[in-house]
Amino acid sequence: MTDTARALGSVGRGALRLTVYLLWTLLLIPVQALAVALRWPLRHRLPVFYHRQCARLLGLDLVVRGQQAAGAAAGPVLFVSNHSSYLDITVLGALIPGSFIAKTEVAGWPFFGLLAKLQRTVFVERKARSEVGKQRDDIGARLDAGDSLILFPEGTSSDGNRTLPFKTALFAVAARRIGDRPLTVQPVSVTPTRLDGIPMGIAFRPFYAWYGDMDLAPHLWQVFQLGGMTVEIDFHPPVTIDDFSSRKALAEHCQRVISEGVARAVSGRPAPTAAAAATTPAPVAP
Template identity: 80%
Template sequence: MNRTARALGSSGRGALRLTLYLLWTLLLIPLQALAVARNWRLCRTLPAFYHGACARLIGLDVVVRGQQADGPVLFVSNHSSYLDIIVLGSRIPGSFVAKSEVGSWPFFGLLARLQRTVFVERKARASVDKQRDDIGSRLDAGDSLILFPEGTSSDGNRTLPFKTALFAVAARRIDGRPLTVQPVSIAATRLDGIPMGFAFRPFYAWYGDMDLAPHLWQAFRLGGMTVEVEFHPPVTIDGFSSRKALAEHCHRVISDGVARAISGRPSVPAPAQEATSPAPAPTAASA
């Protein structure tokens, strides 16, 4: 069997990984449920430990670049797959912002609720203020949140336009300081050391009308995948004329990060925020 064939899948490997994933998940569900019910600090730290183990079980090699800002932070990321949840969840001690339908999904909806996901109705304009307040109250409590502002998943080769409505929370001030917003780019780059390219990337990306179960089974069968995550310099709304300008900045920085990762070009520091008035420089920068 050649290298490409090995990378593309083994049913035995898939069955073993799936079994271990289910056992690991079922083992931790009661503990996380109790931690959430009692509001223990564990409910905020256990998910990162859980996702880290899941990434190793599934064969995801997560390569991280840049410096992660201290919370509370609104992390803004591109989105191409349910695997992004495992990758980012293993590195960021926070909760996700997800569309409301996710909460009703079998099994995965339960996992989302146990991670204290903030569910939003993206199509209801009348609920924007409520969603902003729900997100803001979690940030006020010291939690970091992870937002996918594309509103859907992409093919992983590009970053879709960002929806600006949820950037309204960026105007919130935490203890008198503007909320920290950190762009994060994520890209699947290699499959068993082979550059993924357009041909292989759909094995990671889940988008359009793809069926979940076959895609998930294929992901468990695959060889090891390298996923690159880059934390870009954090910014605040104070450096921009509007939330739209902030969203455009995040989109540009993330798009550039994804393009560099999938092309294999070395990472370079992202441009500084385009301030409309003098503002302090960001306190953290890419490594």
């Protein structure tokens, strides 16, 4: 069997992975449900453990660059990431102890809607401008409680080869102050780069990316059959709203650094040096 044939999947491997995934998930659902209901600290840690095992099961090799803003000293963090697939949930969930911000439709999805609720996802109606204030308050309340959140500001998933324009409305929460400090915002780039060691390129990236009018079930079944995938995650230097003249400027900065991270990973260019990565954002206009 050629490398390409192996990469494109095995029905036996898919069936085994699917079986183990379902058993693993069904085993942990009642544990997480109890932890959420009783507000145990485990409710924050268990999803990370769950997603890490799912990443291993799916053959996702996570290559992490940069330093994640995390820990008690940093306080809650708003992580801002590009979005090309439901697999981003597993990738970021395996690294970040936090909850996602997702569109309200996800709450009604069979099975996956339940998983989202158990990870304490914040559901928002992105098309209703009248709801922006309430959504900002809901997100703010979670941040005030010390919960880190993960936002996909493109509003939909892309083909993985580029980053779509960011919607700035939900960046309003970045103006929130946690105690006497501005909220920490950290841009994150997520890019699938290899499939069984083969550079993915435009041809193979749709095996990871789920976008447009793709049906979920066939795509998910294909993922279970695939060989190992390398996914590169870049944690870019964290910023705050105080570094910028406006919410729009903050959103533009996040989009720029995330887009550059995706473009670098897609092209295979080397990662920037530590000195370059630490470059500060443009100063606030007087």
